[in-house]
Amino acid sequence: MPLTPKGAATRQRIVEGAAEQIREHGVFGARLEDVMARTATSKSQLFHYFPGGKDDLLLAVARYEADRVIEDQQPELGALTSWGAWWQWRDKLLARYRAQGANCPLHTALAQLGRATDAARTVTCELLAQWQRQLAAGIRHLQADGATDPRLDADREAAALVAGIQGGVLILMATGTTTHLEAALDSGLARLRGPAADRAGLAGS
Structure with missing residues (x-):
């Protein structure tokens, strides 16, 4: 049954409060x-919105943090239309x-859920797919403008960028x-710039 506006607001307040608690104190x-x-909610309220208890709440936090990963990169991520x-x-x-430092609520929540669970895998796949799509769209825009090699596979290059970023985040x-x-970001962008961008005078601009 869909939540009422008041119920949706209460559920969101619990999720945001749990995310803040994890950021400050770990899972x-x-x-x-x-x-x-923290959220001024009762036990009955919490289990009403999250019947599975902490696992359900952690999954909701993971989805919330995954959305924030994309939102925090906007509007730039959605407007990759030039090298600038x-x-x-x-x-x-x-x-x-x-700013986040070594404390990543998304990784913390997913690790607690277990990366091999279907729910955790779904959250991760949704995040990576959305991120990759927006990067690939930016690469195709560069290709259309002659600012990068048209022979590059935009989806594959976007996947490599996301993989490099995530590896860098884990090391962080x-x-x-x-x-x-x-280093991962700069190497990925250098590969995209390539000779086509140099000829157009766009490298590093």
Whole structure:
């Protein structure tokens, strides 16, 4: 049964409160009691919206954080129409992960759920597919403008960029440094720039 506007607002408040609790204290510091206190909700309310308890809540948090990964890159991610726009997106992405540091609520929630579960896999696949589609659209725009090699497979190049970013984020979580994330981004963009961008005088602009 669809939620009423009031019910949807209450559920969203619980999800956002749980996400904040995880960011501040980690998943082990996000007990249901802490979330209830933080969001001023009762146990009956919490289990009404999340019948499966903490696992259901963590899945909702993972979906919320996955959406934020995309939203935090906008409007740049959705407007990759020039090399200047690509560099603005690159800088915004790095700024996001520098601010986040080693604490990634999305990875934390998914790890607690278990990456092999169907629910966790679905969240991850949805995020990666959406991210990859928007990058591929940007690559195709560059190809149409003659700013990158038209022979490149846009979907494959977008997948490689996302893979590099995610690898860099995992290393960031382990080391606290964005060095590898920065290298992955810059190497991916350098490959896209290639000779076509150099000839057009667009490299690094």
